[in-house]
Amino acid sequence: MSDSSYTDGTAAVSAISAADPIRERIAQAVSDVRSTTPLAQSFTNFVTINLVANAQLAAGGTAAMSFLPDDIVDTAKIAGSTYINVGTLLPFYKDALADIAPKLQYLGKPWVLDPVAAGIGKTRTAILQSFKTAPPTVIRGNASEIIALDAMWELGANDGAEGETTRPAGVEAVDEVEAAVDAAKRLARYLAQHAAGGKGAVAVSGASDLVTDGETVYRLPGGSAMMTKITGAGCSLGGVTATYLAVAEPLTASIAASLLYNRASEIAERESNGPGSFQVAFLDALWNVTAEQVAQSEILIG
Ligand SMILES: Nc1ncnc2c1ncn2[C@@H]1O[C@H](COP(=O)(O)OP(=O)(O)O)[C@@H](O)[C@H]1O
Ligand SMILES: Cc1ncsc1CCOP(=O)(O)O
Numbered sequence: 001m002s003d004s005s006y007t008d009g010t011a012a013v014s015a016i017s018a019a020d021p022i023r024e025r026i027a028q029a030v031s032d033v034r035s036t037t038p039l040a041q042s043f044t045n046f047v048t049i050n051l052v053a054n055a056q057l058a059a060g061g062t063a064a065m066s067f068l069p070d071d072i073v074d075t076a077k078i079a080g081s082t083y084i085n086v087g088t089l090l091p092f093y094k095d096a097l098a099d100i101a102p103k104l105q106y107l108g109k110p111w112v113l114d115p116v117a118a119g120i121g122k123t124r125t126a127i128l129q130s131f132k133t134a135p136p137t138v139i140r141g142n143a144s145e146i147i148a149l150d151a152m153w154e155l156g157a158n159d160g161a162e163g164e165t166t167r168p169a170g171v172e173a174v175d176e177v178e179a180a181v182d183a184a185k186r187l188a189r190y191l192a193q194h195a196a197g198g199k200g201a202v203a204v205s206g207a208s209d210l211v212t213d214g215e216t217v218y219r220l221p222g223g224s225a226m227m228t229k230i231t232g233a234g235c236s237l238g239g240v241t242a243t244y245l246a247v248a249e250p251l252t253a254s255i256a257a258s259l260l261y262n263r264a265s266e267i268a269e270r271e272s273n274g275p276g277s278f279q280v281a282f283l284d285a286l287w288n289v290t291a292e293q294v295a296q297s298e299i300l301i302g
């Protein structure tokens, strides 16, 4: 159901109405996390590990960080979800992660992948390629990472797609979100077919975020450019997506997390005067934003 339609320059989009049923599911996810404090465990990079844990706590969940396969697999049995982020690598990660992903799939446990810096280095490429046969439930990355992962998994080969970018990016995006739409849809369709649980979603972050289940594309405008001035904005968004994935299906979890981040970062920008105070204000805002504020956010489909 839509209450307005227009073209944003690249795609015909409609704003969903205040009564759209997806808003109820988003509000429920935000509330359920706060009332049930689910555990989402993380195997994440050591630059931003502290912000990931703090953001999960501020959103209402609980956190546990580990790098050992037996630890991760045992914790997965009692956790609501798992988050894997390949931002910083050590030699043992290649074997550890190639071991963990199939075990999560065997156990039918949902997990979120943040393919940080996808496209750089043989070790990271080998790890990310290994996930194709035991894929995550949600992939969350910036546009360049999503484009690189789609190319790595060769998902466009059958529909004649040309590679959207050939440039390797670092941890920051060098592509616009809109350049990753087709890659995101292909990846989401692949997750729906192959991930444990039979549902998947892909979230692309940037100036205006995009989330898709492979069929519908949701665009989530707003947020703050100050998010690019703290390290771990994207990593912690992946962690909070895992927190929501502990209580909601992949599409709702991904949209809820991105909307929470947009509303919280807008508040933090108003209440801070530089990156340091912004990060503090952002954690406070994650805690204080209401489920209704998140669920009544502007959401465009198309
Ligand atoms: N220019 C921007 N304007 C508003 N929000 C932004 C902007 N750039 C990034 N963000 C927000 O910052 C968070 C992290 O996104 P991004 O910077 O794309 O991830 P990463 O750190 O993985 O590259 C997301 O919530 C996203 O919406
Ligand atoms: C700087 C850096 N280097 C390796 S991982 C990492 C953090 C990336 O964080 P984000 O993707 O959230 O910007």
Ligand SMILES: [Mg+2]
Residues within 6 Å of the ligand: 114, 116, 141, 142, 171, 234, 235
């Ligand atoms: Mg990132």
